[in-house]
Amino acid sequence: MVRAPVYPLAQQLIQTLQERGYRDTAPRRALARVIAGKDRHFAAEELRNELPHLGRATIYRSLKLLVEAGVVCRVLLEDGNLHYQLSHRGHHHHLLCVECGASQDLVGCDVEGMLKQAAALHNFQLNGHWLEVYGRCQTCVAKDEASPAQVS
Ligand SMILES: [Zn+2]
Ligand SMILES: [Zn+2]
Ligand SMILES: [Zn+2]
Numbered sequence: 001m002v003r004a005p006v007y008p009l010a011q012q013l014i015q016t017l018q019e020r021g022y023r024d025t026a027p028r029r030a031l032a033r034v035i036a037g038k039d040r041h042f043a044a045e046e047l048r049n050e051l052p053h054l055g056r057a058t059i060y061r062s063l064k065l066l067v068e069a070g071v072v073c074r075v076l077l078e079d080g081n082l083h084y085q086l087s088h089r090g091h092h093h094h095l096l097c098v099e100c101g102a103s104q105d106l107v108g109c110d111v112e113g114m115l116k117q118a119a120a121l122h123n124f125q126l127n128g129h130w131l132e133v134y135g136r137c138q139t140c141v142a143k144d145e146a147s148p149a150q151v152s
Contacts, residue, residue, distance in 0.1 A: 009086070010036035016069045017062065027054050031062055041075045041085035041103050075103060078134045097137035106133065 013032035014024055022028065034050050035042075047059050063084055066072035073087035078098050085103060093106040111131060119126040136144075 013066060013071055016071050017065060020065050020069060022065065027051070027058065028062060030054070031059065035072065035086065038086065040101065041083035043081065043083050076132050093131045093133060095133045095135065097140055098134050099136050099140040102137045102139070104137070
């Protein structure tokens with residue numbers, strides 16, 4: 001019997017689902033493989049198009065689980081769309097390029113202390129925060145400098 005290769009990253013995603021009590025089924029394996037092959041953030045709908053035999057509920061449930069496990073993170077785009085991408089485990093933020101859509105992880109968090117102070121000031125019990133940073137990536141900035149926008 002020839003088994004389709006399971007890439008290490010896909011294997012890690014499957015393992016995460018298993019640890020959470022999800023059976024290792026062929027559809028989930030396919031889902032893990034598609035997610036593992038993504039090199040940029042993606043919409044849940046994209047997964048639906050690529051895996052038409054998978055139900056909407058299965059995709060959303062699996063994504064939610066993977067997010068909770070910390071192996072996939074949610075990315076809020078500037079236009080309000082919610083995307084997903086493979087995650088470095090642990091708390092971090094994203095630098096999102098509004099021009100090409102590139103996303104870079106900003107590891108390490110400098111705002112935690114400031115938020116703790118602000119929360120204490122309001123007698124507010126802090127649970128967490130979510131911060132996305134929008135702008136233009138190195139490549140897009142360099143492209144503009146190479147060919148300055150035409151002045152009309
Ligand atoms: Zn992330
Ligand atoms: Zn860019
Ligand atoms: Zn943070």
